[in-house]
Amino acid sequence: MFSGTVVVITGASSGIGRATALRFAKRGAAVVLASRRSEALAELAVECETAGGKALAVQTDVTDAGQVQALARRAVDTFGTIDVWVNNASVSVFAPFLEMPLDDIRRVLDVNLMGYIYGAKAALGVMTKQGHGSLVNVASIVGEVPQPYTAPYGMAKAAVRALSVSLRSELALAKQKHISVSTILPATIDTPFFRHAANYTGREVLAMPPVYAPDIVAKAIVKVSKKPQNELIAGGPIAKTLVAQHRKTPAVIEAQMAQQTDKTHLSMTTAAPRTRGALYSPPSTTDATVTGGWNGRQREGNRKILGSLLAATIGVLLARRVLAHSDS
Incomplete structure (x- = not known):
């Protein structure tokens, strides 16, 4: 299906990026792999070639506009084109806003927003000349419903959504239909x-349920690169319900998100040291895996239970609001 397609992926060394690279490679694509971890990229390139694709590893820091432009040039020089560009590299920091170092806020915005801007400029610079291409920006549900303790992450992901809308508008005005x-x-x-x-909360960061397997996002990225769609939620019914309900009753959903983040995204029992995480230096190559050990594929039962509780909670809260309004 993607034989001969050239796909550039930032943040490719682990997680969503790695899963996406392997999914494209299995379909015969040539994948250009970008991240700060050269050894991890070299290993992934071998995996992608074994899976049936072609691969080029390019060590890249997405906060450096020159390096991102060089990434695009390497892709074109090696494979002749860029058909798909996936902006995916992201970092985060957990801390109460007033305790969050300003440098760390700036770094999250540099990676998660400016990195996407540099990627969009590099990708669209090539695509507008060749007259075709697909730019895929990986944002987050948090760009719709922000959380406490991760303000810059939510800000950046909301801004990425706005960036995508602006770019679509400009391409339409320029009659770049393809x-x-x-x-x-x-x-x-x-x-x-x-x-x-990065973490300054004193509590261990956990994957907040419901947790999904990385391949659910990789499938979504492959899907929109083949059949374009403005925005696509990568998650089950709970995630889609959360987004839809937030647009109807934002206060209710934001209150629920705050409570869930505090109770399930940060451990109630396990302490954690203050750390800058991978903000300024890449993590170990040994942690360059697709999954993170949160058992995304095995948590369907918990997901269904949580979905039922979510629906029940929303129903109760909405009913209370209706009664309160009628009594007034």
């Missing part, structure tokens, strides 16, 4: 991402 811009909104995904986050 260039698409899609945004993916993953729910909580079973990757090493949470171990790599």
Whole structure:
């Protein structure tokens, strides 16, 4: 299906990026793999070639516009084109806002927003000349319903959604009918991402349930690169319900998100040291895996239970609001 397709993926060394690279490679694509971890990229390149694709590893720090432009040039020089560009590299910091170091806030925005801007400029610079291509921006459910303790992450992901809309508008005005811009909104995904986050809360960062396997996002990315879609939620019914309900009753959902983050995203029992995580230096190559050990594929039962509780909670809260309004 993707034989001869050239796909550039940032943040490719682990998690969603790694899963996406392997999924494209299995379908015959040539994947250009970018991240800060050269050894991890070299290992992944071998896996992708074994899976049936072609691969080029390019060590890249997405906060450096020059390196991102060089990434695009390497892709074109090696394979002649860029058909799909996936902006995926992301980092995060957990801390109460007033205790969050300003440098760390700036770093999250540099990676998660400026990195996407540099990627979009590099990708669209090539695509507008060749007249076709697909830009895929991996945002987050948190870009729709922000959490406490991760303000810069939510800010960046919301901004990425706005960036995608603006780019689609400009491409439409320029009559670039064969260039698409899609945004993916993953729910909580079973990757090493949470171990790599900076953390000043004193509590261990956990993957907040419900947790989904990385391949659910990889499938979504492959899907929109083939059949463009403006925005696609990568998660089950709970994630889709959360987004839809937030647009109807934002206060209710935001209150629920705050409570769930405090109770399930940060451990209630396990302490954690202050750490800058992978903000300024890449994590160990030994942690360059697709999954993070959160058992995303095995938690369907918990997911269904949580979905029932979510629906029940929303129903009760909405009923109370209706009664209160009628009594007034």
